[in-house]
Amino acid sequence: MSMIFRSPLMTAGALALGLCTPLLAQADNLRFGGNFATDHSSSRAMERFAENLAEQSDGELTAQLFPNMQLGGAGENLDQVSSGAIMGSWIGISYLSRTVPELEALSLPFAFDSREDAFALIDGEVGDLLNEKLAEAGFVALGYMELGFRHVTNNAHPLTSIDDFSELKIRLQPNQTHLDTFRAIGANPVSMDIKEVYGALQQGVLDGQENPYSIIETKRLDEVQSYLSDTGHFYDYIVVVANRDKVEGLSDDQREMLMSAMDEAVAWQRETAAAEDDQARETLIERGMQFTPISDETREQLREASQGVVDELRDKIGAELVDKVIEELGA
The missing domain is CATH 3.40.190.170 (Bacterial extracellular solute-binding protein, family 7)
Known part of the structure; x- marks a missing residue:
């Protein structure tokens, strides 16, 4: 078996661990x-x-x-x-x-x-x-x-209205529905592996990112981000x-x-x-992040702005599965 790794460090690690041969011969x-x-x-x-x-x-x-x-x-x-x-x-x-x-x-x-x-x-x-x-x-x-639940952080300003998302360059996971959702609410989403996010935020390549509180805390993203919200846009x-x-x-x-x-x-x-979960949020606030809750009105505006994404997903993967999820969630 041969594998292509993406960096010299990974190649060295792979050789050390024997990843260039089948690991499960036993x-x-x-x-x-x-x-x-x-x-x-x-x-x-x-x-x-x-x-x-x-x-x-x-x-x-x-x-x-x-x-x-x-x-x-x-x-x-x-x-x-x-x-x-x-x-x-x-x-x-x-x-x-x-x-x-x-x-x-x-x-x-x-x-x-x-x-x-x-x-x-x-x-x-x-x-x-x-x-x-x-x-x-x-x-x-x-x-x-x-x-x-995933929440947005950024370095530009607190998120208090749907307009505050406009043109923010936000890192997301490589998921098309996630990316389409943030385009629908006016942001500028960027797909990026988590290993690159800290450096991109530190260098100002990104305005922000979105993750559960636990990831924001354990990845120490509060060191390179100022504003924290509770958008809860995806689970x-x-x-x-x-x-x-x-x-x-x-x-x-x-x-x-x-x-x-x-x-x-x-x-x-x-x-x-x-x-x-709650402890992670409190830790982030204690470390100096400014926390701004999303109002019910703003959350409803965000929901309405992103509903076209649901229709596109029905066309992409089939209405039966999407509607089954909606039915079970009562959404």
């Missing part, structure tokens, strides 16, 4: 790469997964974790999973939307009212349908954690995704232990992320 060492910081709840959940897996299998299965972009950014991690160079990754679901466009049905703007609604959606029929699409593309979804998931062939290469007992360990880790992360 199925007992399962390698997972992630771009989330080591202290993010998802990375800590993956540590629990690794501990549980080793315990349940009496050491027959072990998981080796590489968080905090040790194997590259989110896009590179996804390529490594797709090729089978690593077993899996815990990754923001938007990075998979170009491979599985149907995942954009989870990106309806201003559609989610609570994390409970979000979990009910992904744990139900909609999640089953999306898992089938992922399998067709060569992936297995091992579980869905919380990334959370976002972290999917633990694995190479389908590698998962199918495990024995039935091994797959059962894999899923059991992951189920516990996902449940722990969801509970932990919910508890840490």
Whole structure:
């Protein structure tokens, strides 16, 4: 197997880790790469997964974790999973939307009212349908954690009206529905891997970005951003995704232990992320960010301005799936 990495640093790291040869010639060492910081709840959940897996299998299965972009950014991690160079990754679901466009049905703007609604959606029929699409593309979804409601930060001014979004150069994930939504509300969205965001904000290449509070905190984006809002424009998931062939290469007992360990880790992360969300926002304010809540009036204007994106999504991935999401969310 040969792989093309995007920087000399990544090439050196790959050689050191043996990524230029199949890692799973023996199925007992399962390698997972992630771009989330080591202290993010998802990375800590993956540590629990690794501990549980080793315990349940009496050491027959072990998981080796590489968080905090040790194997590259989110896009590179996804390529490594797709090729089978690593077993899996815990990754923001938007990075998979170009491979599985149907995942954009989870990106309806201003559609989610609570994390409970979000979990009910992904744990139900909609999640089953999306898992089938992922399998067709060569992936297995091992579980869905919380990334959370996404909020805009910027260096230009507080966001108090829809006009304040006009022409702001905002970094977004590589998700077409996300990009279209921000164009619809007047902003100038830029798709960029998270590994490049801090530097781009520091250099003034971007005016702002959008992320859950936990990511803004753990990535220390408050060091290069002044204004914080609570737009909550999308709810976002972290999917633990694995190479389908590698998962199918495990024995039935091994797959059962894999899923059991992951189920516990996902449940722990969801509970932990919910508890840490408000704390992360307060930490950002304590560090000096100016927090300005979005009024109900402005939120409704943003919702109305972005509804054309929903119609475009119906045409792109099919009205049945989009309408199923809307029905289940009551949006």
